[in-house]
Structures are given as C-alpha cells and as structure tokens.
Amino acid sequence: MRPALLRLLRRPFAVSTLDTLAATSIGIEQLEIDYTRLRGQPQCLRHYSSINDARAPPAERKQWPRQRTPDKKPTGKRRPLSFPIHEIEIPTDTDAIAPPPPPPSDKPYSENERTLDTPAKALRLHPERLEFESNVGHTHDLGTRLVDQPEHSSDFELWEELLHHRQRKYGDQGTQEIWEGMTVRLQGVQLPVTGPRADFFWRCFVGLGLRREIYLTSVLEHAIDIYQRQGISWPHLYESVVGKLLDQGRTRQASALHRMLQRSGLAQPNDVARVLKQVFHPACLPISEDPATLIISQRQTIAFGQTALKAMCRCAPGHRIYGPVISHLMQNGYGEYALKMHEFLVRHDDHPQTAEEMLDLWEYVKKHGSEREFNAIRDYAEEREFEKFNTDTSMTDETASAGHKKEKGGKRYNDDIGAKLISTPPFNLEWVIGTLKMLGVSAIGPRTIREVTIRANSSKEILDRINLIRGSGITIEDSIFPRLVEKLAKQHRSILLSDLLHSDQHPDVLADVKIQESFLVSHYMAQDWRQYNLALAVLAEHFPSSSGLLDLHFRKHIAAGEYDAASKVVDEVAIHGQKLSEESVDFLAQKVLTSRQQTKGPSPGKPLSAKDEVMFVFRVLQRVVPAGSYVSAPFWVELLKRLGMDKDWDEFSEMCHWLVHEYSFIPHAEPSLFPSKLQPTGRDGRILSQIFSTRMQVAIVSWGFRPRIDENVVGNKKNYYKDPTTGQRYMLLVRGIVLLRDLRNAGVKIEVDWVRRATRHRLATLFSEYSPSARRVNRRLRLMCPFTLHEVVAEAKRAWGDEFLFRGHERSRSPRWLANPYRTRSSLRRSSNVVIPRREMGQLRERARRGDSRALRQMREWQDLRERFPPKPRRGP
Known part of the structure; x- marks a missing residue:
C-alpha cells in the first residue's frame, strides 16, 4: 500500500488533488467526479477551476462543457456507482479562473492572515502556473499575466x-526580470517604502544593482522619483547603497552616488556618520598570511576610505559629524587617522560641541603624538575654551567631589574652635552641640571629630557620639579621618583605632597620598608594623579598589629592593587583568635602572647587572602592557639602547620581536589574555614608528656589526648567528640586517636607503683603505675581523633577502667600491690626526712583523695617509 501511495504522490496531478481535498467540504462520493474532471483539464487550469466550482453557491456554479466518455459496463474489479454522474462543461474564459484580488496593503503580514483567495497563495501551490506568471521580464504577450491587469x-x-x-x-537573472517587469513592462508601479515587504524589495533590487552596476542607477532613479512625487523614501537606502560600496572598497562609486543622493535630497549632510564602520572597517580587506602584505593592504584600504570620507564631506556643507567620526576612530585604535580627520573637519567648520568629544584624541596626543601635534591640539582647546584640557587648573575627581560636598555642608566655622570647646573639661558633648546649633553651624571638621572620639572609652561609645552629632542635624565633613575612624570602630579594630586617634599626624596630612606612601615605605623598611598598618589603612581609604593597593605594594617592594616580591605582585596584577599605573612604571624605571651618560653605555648596576636590570623591567612590562598599561616610546627606546650598547643581542632581538607583536597594526589571531580589558593604545602603529625610527634602524645595523670580541676565537670563521624565527645561520656581522628584515616582514616601515648607508659605513670601518677610527672598538674589530669584504657583502645580500640592498652596484662595480665611499679632505685629515695608544700601536707592529697581511696593509695605508695629511704638531705644555 505504501509504495502505491508514493507512486501516486509523484504524479503531476497529485498536488492539485490533495489541494482540492483540503479546500472543499464535499464528500468522498464527489471526489470521483472532480478527479475525472481534473484529469480532463489542462494542467495549469485544474486548481483554479476546482476551487471556484467547489466554493461557488449551487445556483451560481458555472456549467462546464459536456465531456463525453464511452459507456463501459462494470467489471468485477470495480463496483458501479449508486448515484448519477453529471457531466461538466469547461469554461472558455481563462480570466474567470483567477480569484478576485485583495486590496493592496503594505502593512506587515503573517502566514495566518493569508487566505486561499489571494493569487499569491494560489500560485504557490502550482509551480507551472507560477513559472508562467513570473515570466514578466519582457514586453511580449501583454495582458496574459495576472500583473498585467x-x-x-x-x-x-x-x-x-x-x-x-x-x-x-x-x-540574479530572476531578480532582474522582476525589476524589468515592474519598471519596463508596467510603467506605473512604485515600490513601497515602509514595512517588512518594502525592506525585502529594496534590499533585493539594491543588491542586484551592487552586483550589476547598470541597474543600480535605475534603482536610485526610481527612489528619487518616489521622493519627488510623495516626499518619502526608503529609510535604509543610503546605508544599503553607499555603505555597501564602501564595504566593498569601491570608494569612487560610493562618493559619486553620495553626491547624487545629496543633490536629490535623499541624503542629509550628517548621513556620512552612518557609514563610518564601512569606511574604516571594510569587508574587502584581503586575507593574507604575510603580515607585511596585510598591513600595507589595511593601511591602503583605510587611507582610501578616509579619502572617500573627505570627498563626501566636501560635497555636504554644514555637516556636524566631528563627535561620531573622532570617537569611532579612537575606539578602533586609529589615532593617527583621527588626527588627520580632526584637522580636516576643523578646516571645514565642523568643531566639537563639548570637550568630551575630543578628550580621547587629547589623551592619544599626550602619549603618542609629536610635539607639534600636542601643541596644535592644546592651542585649539584653549581657543575653544575647553577648560578640561588645562591641566594646571583642573581638579581631580576626589578634590572636586570634596569641594562640592563642602559647599553643601552649610555655614563654615573654625574647626579649631570646635575642637577647643570639646576638649574643655567643663563642657560636655551635649552642651557643645547645642552651642553650635545656636550659632547656626551645620557642619564640623575632622579636628572636632578627633576631640569627640579621643575621649571615648570604646568603639561603641565612638559610634554613639557620632550618631548623636548626626542626629542633632549637624553634618560631618567628608574626609579621610572621620571615614576611617567610623570604619575602624565598626570593625572593632581597637589597636589600629587607638594608633590613629593618638597619632601626631594632622588630619590634613592623612589626605596627602604622597606623604602616606612615603610613610608606608619607611615603616616597612624599618619593620615598624603598627605604624605600617596605620599607613596602609589610610591608603586603603584613598584607593578602595584592589588595583590601587597593588600599585602601592609594587612600589613598596621596588623601593625596598625586593624584586622577587615585586614580581609576585605583578603576577597578581596580570592574573586579575589589571594594569600598573603610569606612576608605577616611572617609579620602576627610576629605582631599577642605573643612570647612564648620553652616548655612553650602561654603567654596572647594583645589585643587578646592567643586563639584568633591563630584563627585569622588560619582564614586568611584558605582563602588564597587554592589559592596557601605558609605556611611552622613549622608555622602550632607552631599554633597547641599553641592550644594544651592551651587545646583549639575544635579549635585544627578543624585545624587538615582542614590541612588534604587541603594538602591531594587525589584530592578533590568537585570543587575548584579557579579552574584557581594553587593548593598549598605540595599536595604529604610531608607537612602533616612534620606537623603530630611522636612527634606531641605523643603530641596529651598527650594533650588529660590533659583536663581542673573544681572543680565543680570533680568526675562527665559525662565528655565525642563528636566526630565531627561521633557524637559518648567518654571519655574525649581518645579524642587524637579519633583524631589520624580520621587522620589515612583520609590518614595520624600514627605510632601505638608511639601511644601505649604515651598511656601507660599517663596511668602510672594517674594509676601507686604512684610516684609523677614533674609537678603539672599531680599530680592534678591523684588526681581528675573520671575514673578507666579498664574504660580508654576499652575506648581507642573503640576509636582506633581495638584490635591492646595494641596488646591484656590487655586480657592476667592484665590491671594493662599496667599502670606500667618497670622503672629504677634512674627514681624511681628522683620521690622520687620530692618536693611537702606544700599546695598541706596538701590538699592530708585532703582528706586522710576524707576517700578518692584514696588519701589514693597515700599517702601509696609514703611513700613506699620514704622508698626505701630516698631523698637526702638538702644542707644548
């Protein structure tokens, strides 16, 4: 039975038959008649005829043409029917089969609201009829479709x-045919502009236009025509057209259509702010495994988007989009582009309405901007009279709130007078309160509270006295001392409370955080634990959050020289996703790093070595910077200088790679350790450009050419450097070029011209015609270098990875030319005046006497130089 039913359902007339059963209330005996009639009709007309005939009243049913069937006698397999069978006529008017249409409506609808009387519902059940009615993408057979009526x-x-x-x-071909049917076949159809159905039509046709540009202009002209006739438009048209084009990176088309919508009135000047996400976060960003390629593509795409944004703003005068634009750029880490947009918007008379709109930009410029940018923003803030940016006159939140509470406190009086009244033996507390109320005093200070509480015998009595004062209508000024007294009394910490009340510190001193922190450190180092606990309790009132107290403990251990304990505090900070304050980072640098002279290497540190000092600071920053701690670019430069000058190349390379990874312009693919925290500022690559400036790149090449000299391996050519990223082995002298190549591949902008100049300078120092350097380390490297000029040049080219390092001059000219750049006469004269110590000169002569070719050549070239440029005679004493 089941296979037979499945075969029946596969037949073309099965759907029509089932629809007839569901739509009519006739009995099973009538099914034979309808089935026979349906088998005799054309397939596209069966459904409508059955429905109309079944639903019409008996008196109004149409008579169908007589359909003659041959008379057959009943057989044994089929029993004859016991009721008469009436023959049905087939109508010739095909228009009569369509049900009457409902009135058009643009309101939201549901499936339950649709009935079988609608043409759409009827057509859905008949694919052949639906195919015929939907074929409207032409002008043939006008009047044969339902939509033609x-x-x-x-x-x-x-x-x-x-x-x-x-x-x-x-x-898309089907969407195109429907659009041509609505606009070409039928001239007067206008799309709805409100409701879910309008959203469906417009999104389909706009999407078709975005994929086939020839139809996009037609869709927009249709929208403009509706706007000119009715004064309304689809509200999402601007984002769907201009935003999608920007999202695809088609900035020119987006700008052109923006001007078109602007002229027609469909776009307002401030509509540009609605597509900021598509401007600076387009979906067309390429996916590449090469970081350098991805960074360049991202920067180019964002630059194109910024150009398109400026073009759209120029053709829409009167816009007020400063706040949304700057806020969006700063929230997504594009501080460099925010500075450019700030200058552009200000030039076009689009200014911030409040100081908060440029507060993020101000903080960015203070940390990552140049001096010129900082001065420009500060002068502009002063011109706009934004007092919030005046750091000299601004108040902290705590001071401002305290001043506000003092203003609400009522009439002020001399706090010392109240303290003397309380301390006078004949006057009890009730009498003093009554006197203060009679004088109109409504608020008292910490000195009076101190005299009130110091004469109490227990914590409960202290609380009773405080409640008595408040119950009388006199308020207590909000300051550290009253809050701390009440807190310790409620916690029944009698020893700490007694130390606070009998302390010789003035209540105003308790409000000074710097003094209390110095007390904390001094008491900790002196192991005066009662005073230490008191200072800690006072500071806990200043810093109710745990992050502030962790900062205090970190600075305390650093000041005491307990670096292991400070490292444990940093671990706790990292675990909780918190960050060290700028004050703690500055304190770390001040206390740990030994001061050094400018242009000089780091001095030996105490108790840590110079290298250990830098690495301790680096390990601390490695754990707190990902959570948002701010470290300035000059501080990173100082750490790199100390490692580079001290020739600690492995640690130097590690720090460089970490900085690029942490502050890279590319968002990291791996999940962040602290996803709920803000990413550190400077993600736009600005801080990397400040760290790895042109001078730092030249220094990296120079430090790479100056390895540590080991007397035991002089002449040994197995001095090679293993690249930690690729594992390849390179000559030790070109390790700086290898590092710069890795930084370039990671997205850092490397100035190739300056790398070439630095490389040629180091080659001249080692292999040029002998002219002694004023630095002893350079003279020693020249004497003991185990490699030849050809080997170093070939290795430098291999380390850089392409032929552009020397521009191919090493092939067209002798490599000797690379090591002998043009020198002025004054430069040669300075070299001839270099004074070589006697001991070093004796070593050079001894090596020449033993037949060392390098020493012989240096002696000969130096003598020729001194003959050409005789040194100036020394002045006598």
Whole structure:
C-alpha cells in the first residue's frame, strides 16, 4: 500500500488533488467526479477551476462543457456507482479562473492572515502556473499575466511571491526580470517604502544593482522619483547603497552616488556618520598570511576610505559629524587617522560641541603624538575654551567631589574652635552641640571629630557620639579621618583605632597620598608594623579598589629592593587583568635602572647587572602592557639602547620581536589574555614608528656589526648567528640586517636607503683603505675581523633577502667600491690626526712583523695617509 501511495504522490496531478481535498467540504462520493474532471483539464487550469466550482453557491456554479466518455459496463474489479454522474462543461474564459484580488496593503503580514483567495497563495501551490506568471521580464504577450491587469499591478504580495520564485530558480537573472517587469513592462508601479515587504524589495533590487552596476542607477532613479512625487523614501537606502560600496572598497562609486543622493535630497549632510564602520572597517580587506602584505593592504584600504570620507564631506556643507567620526576612530585604535580627520573637519567648520568629544584624541596626543601635534591640539582647546584640557587648573575627581560636598555642608566655622570647646573639661558633648546649633553651624571638621572620639572609652561609645552629632542635624565633613575612624570602630579594630586617634599626624596630612606612601615605605623598611598598618589603612581609604593597593605594594617592594616580591605582585596584577599605573612604571624605571651618560653605555648596576636590570623591567612590562598599561616610546627606546650598547643581542632581538607583536597594526589571531580589558593604545602603529625610527634602524645595523670580541676565537670563521624565527645561520656581522628584515616582514616601515648607508659605513670601518677610527672598538674589530669584504657583502645580500640592498652596484662595480665611499679632505685629515695608544700601536707592529697581511696593509695605508695629511704638531705644555 505504501509504495502505491508514493507512486501516486509523484504524479503531476497529485498536488492539485490533495489541494482540492483540503479546500472543499464535499464528500468522498464527489471526489470521483472532480478527479475525472481534473484529469480532463489542462494542467495549469485544474486548481483554479476546482476551487471556484467547489466554493461557488449551487445556483451560481458555472456549467462546464459536456465531456463525453464511452459507456463501459462494470467489471468485477470495480463496483458501479449508486448515484448519477453529471457531466461538466469547461469554461472558455481563462480570466474567470483567477480569484478576485485583495486590496493592496503594505502593512506587515503573517502566514495566518493569508487566505486561499489571494493569487499569491494560489500560485504557490502550482509551480507551472507560477513559472508562467513570473515570466514578466519582457514586453511580449501583454495582458496574459495576472500583473498585467490593473487590479493586480500593485498587488505587492503577488509581486513578492513572483520575486521569491524567480530568485530561487534563476538567482540574479530572476531578480532582474522582476525589476524589468515592474519598471519596463508596467510603467506605473512604485515600490513601497515602509514595512517588512518594502525592506525585502529594496534590499533585493539594491543588491542586484551592487552586483550589476547598470541597474543600480535605475534603482536610485526610481527612489528619487518616489521622493519627488510623495516626499518619502526608503529609510535604509543610503546605508544599503553607499555603505555597501564602501564595504566593498569601491570608494569612487560610493562618493559619486553620495553626491547624487545629496543633490536629490535623499541624503542629509550628517548621513556620512552612518557609514563610518564601512569606511574604516571594510569587508574587502584581503586575507593574507604575510603580515607585511596585510598591513600595507589595511593601511591602503583605510587611507582610501578616509579619502572617500573627505570627498563626501566636501560635497555636504554644514555637516556636524566631528563627535561620531573622532570617537569611532579612537575606539578602533586609529589615532593617527583621527588626527588627520580632526584637522580636516576643523578646516571645514565642523568643531566639537563639548570637550568630551575630543578628550580621547587629547589623551592619544599626550602619549603618542609629536610635539607639534600636542601643541596644535592644546592651542585649539584653549581657543575653544575647553577648560578640561588645562591641566594646571583642573581638579581631580576626589578634590572636586570634596569641594562640592563642602559647599553643601552649610555655614563654615573654625574647626579649631570646635575642637577647643570639646576638649574643655567643663563642657560636655551635649552642651557643645547645642552651642553650635545656636550659632547656626551645620557642619564640623575632622579636628572636632578627633576631640569627640579621643575621649571615648570604646568603639561603641565612638559610634554613639557620632550618631548623636548626626542626629542633632549637624553634618560631618567628608574626609579621610572621620571615614576611617567610623570604619575602624565598626570593625572593632581597637589597636589600629587607638594608633590613629593618638597619632601626631594632622588630619590634613592623612589626605596627602604622597606623604602616606612615603610613610608606608619607611615603616616597612624599618619593620615598624603598627605604624605600617596605620599607613596602609589610610591608603586603603584613598584607593578602595584592589588595583590601587597593588600599585602601592609594587612600589613598596621596588623601593625596598625586593624584586622577587615585586614580581609576585605583578603576577597578581596580570592574573586579575589589571594594569600598573603610569606612576608605577616611572617609579620602576627610576629605582631599577642605573643612570647612564648620553652616548655612553650602561654603567654596572647594583645589585643587578646592567643586563639584568633591563630584563627585569622588560619582564614586568611584558605582563602588564597587554592589559592596557601605558609605556611611552622613549622608555622602550632607552631599554633597547641599553641592550644594544651592551651587545646583549639575544635579549635585544627578543624585545624587538615582542614590541612588534604587541603594538602591531594587525589584530592578533590568537585570543587575548584579557579579552574584557581594553587593548593598549598605540595599536595604529604610531608607537612602533616612534620606537623603530630611522636612527634606531641605523643603530641596529651598527650594533650588529660590533659583536663581542673573544681572543680565543680570533680568526675562527665559525662565528655565525642563528636566526630565531627561521633557524637559518648567518654571519655574525649581518645579524642587524637579519633583524631589520624580520621587522620589515612583520609590518614595520624600514627605510632601505638608511639601511644601505649604515651598511656601507660599517663596511668602510672594517674594509676601507686604512684610516684609523677614533674609537678603539672599531680599530680592534678591523684588526681581528675573520671575514673578507666579498664574504660580508654576499652575506648581507642573503640576509636582506633581495638584490635591492646595494641596488646591484656590487655586480657592476667592484665590491671594493662599496667599502670606500667618497670622503672629504677634512674627514681624511681628522683620521690622520687620530692618536693611537702606544700599546695598541706596538701590538699592530708585532703582528706586522710576524707576517700578518692584514696588519701589514693597515700599517702601509696609514703611513700613506699620514704622508698626505701630516698631523698637526702638538702644542707644548
């Protein structure tokens, strides 16, 4: 039975038969008649005829043409029917089969609201009829489709069904046919502009235009025509057209269509702020495994988006988008582009309305901007009279709140007088309170509270006295001392409370955080634990959050020289996702790093060595910077200088790679350790450009050419450097070039011209015609270098990875030319005046006497130089 039913359902007329059963209330005996009639009709007309005939009243049912069937006698397999069978006539008017259309409506609808009387519902059950009715992408056979009739031309429910069918079967070609049917075949159809159905039509046709540009202008002209006739438009048109074009990186088309919508009135000047995400976060960013390629592509795409944004702003005068634009750029880490947009918007008379709109930009410029940018922003803030940026006159939140509370406190009086009244033996507390109320005093200070509480015998009595004062209508000024006294009394910490009340510190001193922190450190180092606990309790009132107290403990251990304990505090800070304050970072640098002279290497540190000092600071910053701790670019430069000058190359390379990874312009693929925290500022690459400036790149090449000299391996050519990223082995002298190549591949902008100059300078120092350097380390490297000029040049080219390092001059000219750049006469004269110590000169002569070719050549070239440029005679004493 089941296979037979499945075969029946596969037949073309099965759907029509089941629909007849579901739509009519006739009995099973009538099914034979309808089935026979349906088998005799054309397939596309069966459904409508059955429905109309079944639903019509008996008196109004149409008579179908007589359909003669041959008379057959009943057989044994089939029993004859016991009721008469009436023959049905087939109507010739095909228009009569369509049900009457409902009035068009743009309101939201649901499936439950649709009935079988609508053409859309009827067509859905008949794919052949639906295919015929939806074929409207031409002007042939006008009048043969339902939509050709005036009563159906504006039935958008029917149009939606036709569009759904064409999209499912033909994709964009089907959408194109429906659009041509609505605009070419029928001239007066206007799309709805409100409701879910309007969103469906506009998104389909705009999407078609974005994929096939020839139709996008037609869709926009249709929207402009509706706006000019009715004064309304689809509210999402601007984002769907301009935003999508920007999202695809088609900035020129987006700017052109923005001008078109602007001229027609469909776009307002401030609509540009609605597509900021597509401007600076386009979906067309390429996916590449090469970091350098990805960074360049991202920067180019964002630069193109910024150019398009400026072009759209120029053709929309009167815009007020400063706040959204700057806020969006700063929140996404594009501080460099925010500075450029700030200058552009200000030039076009678009200014911030409040100081908060440029507060993030101000903080960025203070940390990562140049001196010129900082001065420009400060002068602009002063011109706009934004007092919040005046750091000299601004108040902290705590001071401002305290001043506000003092203003609300009522009439002020001399706090010392109240303290003397309380301390006078004949006067009890009730009498003093009554006197203060009689004088109109409504607020008392910490000195009076101190005299009130110091004479109490227990914590409960202290609380009773405080409640008595408040109950009388006199308020207590909000300061550290009263809050701390009440807190310790409630916690019954009698020893700490007694130390606080009998301390010789003035209540105003308790409000000074710097003094209390110095007390904390001094008491900790002296192991005076009672005073230490008191200072800690006072500071806990200043810093109710745990991050502030962790900062205090970190600075305390650093000041005491307990670096292991300070490192444990940093671990706790990192675990909780908190950050060290700028004050703690500055204190770390001040206390740990030994001071050094400018242009001089680091001095031996105490108790740590110079290298250990830098690495301790680096390990601390490695754990707190990902959580958002701010470290300035000059501080990173100082750490790199100390490692580079001290020739600690492995640690130097490690720090460089970590900095690029941490402050890279590319968002990291791996999940962040602290996803709920803000990423550190400077993600736009500005801090990397400040760290790895041109001078630092030249210094990296120079430090790479000056390895540590070991007397035991002089002449040994196995001095090679293993690249930690690729594992390849390179000559020790070109390790700086290898590092710069890795930084370039990671996205750092490397100035190739300056790398070439630095490399040629180091080659001249080692292999040029002998002219002694004023630095002893250079003279020693020249004497003991185990490599030849050809080997170093070939290795430098291999380390850089392409032929552009020397521009191919090493092939067209002798490599000797690379090591002998042009020198002025004054430079040669300075070299001839270099004084070589006698001991070093004796070593050079001894090596020449033993037959060392390098020493012989240096002696000969130096003598020639001194003959050409005789040194100046020394002045006598």
